[in-house]
Amino acid sequence: MKTELNGKIVLITGATSGIGEATAKAFAGEGANLILIGRRKERLDNLAAELADKDGVKTLTRRLDVRDKNKVEEVINSLPDEWKKIDILVNNAGLGRGLNPLYEDNIDGWEEMIDTNVKGLLYVTRFVVPGMVERKSGHVINIGSIAGHEAYKGGGVYCATKHAVTAITRSLRLDLLGKGVRVSTVDPGMVETEFSLVRFYGDEQKAKKVYEGLTPLTGDDIAEAVIFCATRPPHANINEMIIMPSAQANAFFAHRKT
Ligand code: NDP
Numbered sequence: 001m002k003t004e005l006n007g008k009i010v011l012i013t014g015a016t017s018g019i020g021e022a023t024a025k026a027f028a029g030e031g032a033n034l035i036l037i038g039r040r041k042e043r044l045d046n047l048a049a050e051l052a053d054k055d056g057v058k059t060l061t062r063r064l065d066v067r068d069k070n071k072v073e074e075v076i077n078s079l080p081d082e083w084k085k086i087d088i089l090v091n092n093a094g095l096g097r098g099l100n101p102l103y104e105d106n107i108d109g110w111e112e113m114i115d116t117n118v119k120g121l122l123y124v125t126r127f128v129v130p131g132m133v134e135r136k137s138g139h140v141i142n143i144g145s146i147a148g149h150e151a152y153k154g155g156g157v158y159c160a161t162k163h164a165v166t167a168i169t170r171s172l173r174l175d176l177l178g179k180g181v182r183v184s185t186v187d188p189g190m191v192e193t194e195f196s197l198v199r200f201y202g203d204e205q206k207a208k209k210v211y212e213g214l215t216p217l218t219g220d221d222i223a224e225a226v227i228f229c230a231t232r233p234p235h236a237n238i239n240e241m242i243i244m245p246s247a248q249a250n251a252f253f254a255h256r257k258t
């Protein structure tokens with residue numbers, strides 16, 4: 001199905017896995033052309049080839065670590081002319097590291113989370129949004145989290161970064177009021193992706209346990225929510241959308257079949 005997204009330019013960070021990859025596929029299904037960003041080049045290339053082949057859309061890949069401010073500026077400012085007019089920015093790249101009490105946690109993990117989830121999102125936004133303001137048209141869709149609304153045990157820094165995403169989204173919405181640029185955040189609970197594998201530094205057992213006894217959300221569920229935000233008529237802005245597995249009530253309570 002092709003919609004009003006047909007031919008739009010959508011930039012997605014963290015397109016190599018999980019929610020970002022599913023979102024790229026969903027936008028391609030709507031006929032959007034995609035700028036795909038992530039650090040794993042082979043995955044970017046494979047995804048780009050798949051989308052071009054299956055959906056016939058144009059793709060541009062950029063291997064980019066969003067923590068690198070200078071590189072973010074360089075990549076965005078040197079986009080080929082036909083890719084410069086970004087219609088939709090999906091700030092999705094992010095990660096959790098560990099689930100330990102703050103007072104004994106690994107500080108390197110804090111730096112990674114803050115640098116990626118907060119500063120990386122800010123850098124990309126800072127260099128993409130001016131063009132949208134100039135054109136009086138655009139949409140920033142952030143991937144926040146239920147962790148941006150609640151703070152849970154062992155999640156001090158991750159929750160802080162996602163609370164920051166909530167605050168940045170709300171503030172940016174005010175900054176862009178009347179400028180023709182919409183701002184949304186899609187905030188999921190548990191989604192089965194590589195997130196837990198990354199959070200537990202590759203420990204598959206621990207990662208599997210997170211989703212044990214319940215049906216988690218999938219990347220596709222979140223991609224659908226992103227597409228919903230992006231396809232509202234111009235007079236409507238989805239500010240915040242919290243989406244949970246039916247078996248998870250909030251950050252603390254989940255119903256697991258044993
Ligand atoms: P994945 O680990 O599957 O995907 C994370 C993506 O982020 C990858 O494509 C990764 O690409 C990219 N990424 C990480 N660090 C960087 C970086 N420094 N520069 C560029 N890209 C980076 O996890 P999810 O799909 O689940 O996570 C996507 C977003 O969703 C995150 O912001 C996460 O916090 C959020 N979220 C996830 C939930 C879940 O339960 N899974 C729930 C709520 C929110 P690469 O490694 O190639 O760079």
Ligand code: 8X3
Binds near residue numbers: 096146188251
């Ligand atoms: C990632 C999911 O449950 O750790 O945002 O908040 S959770």
